[in-house]
Amino acid sequence: MQSSERQKEIVAAVFNLISDQGIQELTIKKIAQAVGVSEPAIYRHFESKSDILAAVVDEMIAHRNTTFARISGNSAATTLASFFTVQSILFEDLPALTIMLFPEDLFRNDTVLLTRIMDTMKDTLGRIRELLQAGIDEGSFRPDLDRDAVALMLVGGFRLLVSSWRLDPASGRLKEKTRRFIDGVWPLISR
Amino acid sequence: MQSSERQKEIVAAVFNLISDQGIQELTIKKIAQAVGVSEPAIYRHFESKSDILAAVVDEMIAHRNTTFARISGNSAATTLASFFTVQSILFEDLPALTIMLFPEDLFRNDTVLLTRIMDTMKDTLGRIRELLQAGIDEGSFRPDLDRDAVALMLVGGFRLLVSSWRLDPASGRLKEKTRRFIDGVWPLISR
DNA sequence: ATTTGGTTAGTTAACGTTCGCAAACATACT
DNA sequence: AGTATGTTTGCGAACGTTAACTAACCAAAT
Numbered sequence: 001m002q003s004s005e006r007q008k009e010i011v012a013a014v015f016n017l018i019s020d021q022g023i024q025e026l027t028i029k030k031i032a033q034a035v036g037v038s039e040p041a042i043y044r045h046f047e048s049k050s051d052i053l054a055a056v057v058d059e060m061i062a063h064r065n066t067t068f069a070r071i072s073g074n075s076a077a078t079t080l081a082s083f084f085t086v087q088s089i090l091f092e093d094l095p096a097l098t099i100m101l102f103p104e105d106l107f108r109n110d111t112v113l114l115t116r117i118m119d120t121m122k123d124t125l126g127r128i129r130e131l132l133q134a135g136i137d138e139g140s141f142r143p144d145l146d147r148d149a150v151a152l153m154l155v156g157g158f159r160l161l162v163s164s165w166r167l168d169p170a171s172g173r174l175k176e177k178t179r180r181f182i183d184g185v186w187p188l189i190s191r
Numbered sequence: 192m193q194s195s196e197r198q199k200e201i202v203a204a205v206f207n208l209i210s211d212q213g214i215q216e217l218t219i220k221k222i223a224q225a226v227g228v229s230e231p232a233i234y235r236h237f238e239s240k241s242d243i244l245a246a247v248v249d250e251m252i253a254h255r256n257t258t259f260a261r262i263s264g265n266s267a268a269t270t271l272a273s274f275f276t277v278q279s280i281l282f283e284d285l286p287a288l289t290i291m292l293f294p295e296d297l298f299r300n301d302t303v304l305l306t307r308i309m310d311t312m313k314d315t316l317g318r319i320r321e322l323l324q325a326g327i328d329e330g331s332f333r334p335d336l337d338r339d340a341v342a343l344m345l346v347g348g349f350r351l352l353v354s355s356w357r358l359d360p361a362s363g364r365l366k367e368k369t370r371r372f373i374d375g376v377w378p379l380i381s382r
Numbered sequence: 383a384t385t386t387g388g389t390t391a392g393t394t395a396a397c398g399t400t401c402g403c404a405a406a407c408a409t410a411c412t
Numbered sequence: 413a414g415t416a417t418g419t420t421t422g423c424g425a426a427c428g429t430t431a432a433c434t435a436a437c438c439a440a441a442t
Contacts, residue, residue, distance in 0.1 A: 037388070142379075146374070156349070229424080232423075235422075405420105411417095
């Protein structure tokens with residue numbers, strides 16, 4: 001089922017609202033105001049608030065898949081580094097998308113959405129472990145790498161980096177911070 | 192101002208409730224039920240819901256300070272490893288305390304609380320950077336370590352580890368997972 | 383003529399919070 | 413010891429607000 005213009009507009013507004021004020025503060029009223037219509041008009045395009053959040057999750061997953069599609073085709077080490085830089089560029093352009101990184105608390109009261117998003121995150125971690133293994137195989141990374149630990153470090157570290165940038169955007173460009181992070185980590189895992 | 196027995200009881204109940212259901216689901220009604228009194232009775236012990244959350248933050252900060260006090264006195268490398276193991280033991284004993292690690296989204300609508308908790312987190316990162324520097328100075332860690340990047344990696348990785356354990360406690364003991372994480376990371380940063 | 387997308391004016395339920403009153407309890411006086 | 417008194421801690425009922433959502437209606441487009 002493909003979404004109409006208004007539906008896209010609503011989902012985009014929800015991204016911004018969650019990003020700015022957190023999901024606790026997300027109300028139909030605010031969504032309607034952001035889009036510029038009355039509250040009931042929202043219900044012409046989505047059956048319920050839960051339905052809207054499902055569409056938000058859909059878009060988050062689609063963005064992740066796009067990212068993975070864009071970075072593949074290089075060496076494992078390059079692909080892995082690109083995963084973070086591509087996301088940092090995306091987030092700098094559309095900061096609202098950073099909520100993708102912190103979904104656990106967002107949908108805690110919606111089991112279905114939570115399961116979907118957590119499965120996606122597990123898959124992401126799995127892909128990064130695979131990239132680490134491929135990097136070992138191609139001779140870029142230390143052969144004694146603990147792939148589980150390093151995958152946690154990389155993803156967790158990046159998340160923390162992004163969240164601190166979001167809380168204090170004046171501290172510098174995310175892309176630059178990400179580059180420094182990768183430059184700091186790579187010597188540790190390269191052989 | 193020291194807190195009464197009932198106040199402690201209420202704060203403990205709030206930790207559990209937030210940990211189980213998230214802060215969006217936290218209501219005075221549920222707190223009252225958990226403690227076993229009526230809703231208005233809660234207001235005999237706290238002026239407002241916001242007041243209760245402030246007490247929760249106080250306890251989170253107190254726990255952090257206790258942790259740092261307990262681990263100091265060893266070599267920098269040992270102290271740093273202990274920081275994570277001590278917390279993993281604490282979290283396994285009282286899983287509700289894991290919300291300490293993910294405070295950003297919790298208090299997004301309360302500027303004062305958010306600022307306090309974020310300052311505490313910045314301080315924690317700073318202390319870890321200091322421990323890394325001390326570890327370099329005492330010859331345990333690689334002298335070329337990027338302390339900013341490694342501090343992010345360590346804290347971010349641990350957070351991710353804890354959050355995945357919380358979502359699937361059947362996957363094993365947190366203390367054991369933490370030990371494996373440290374064992375995987377230490378060879379990368381040791382010299 | 384019916385679908386589409388909008389409106390105003392509700393409903394219902396849940397929220398944080400307050401009010402007035404009654405036990406329970408400690409303290410003080412006889 | 414027994415009674416008076418004030419404070420603490422509880423309760424049921426209710427208040428004001430806001431949430432998600434619905435009903436009924438209307439205008440333009442297909």
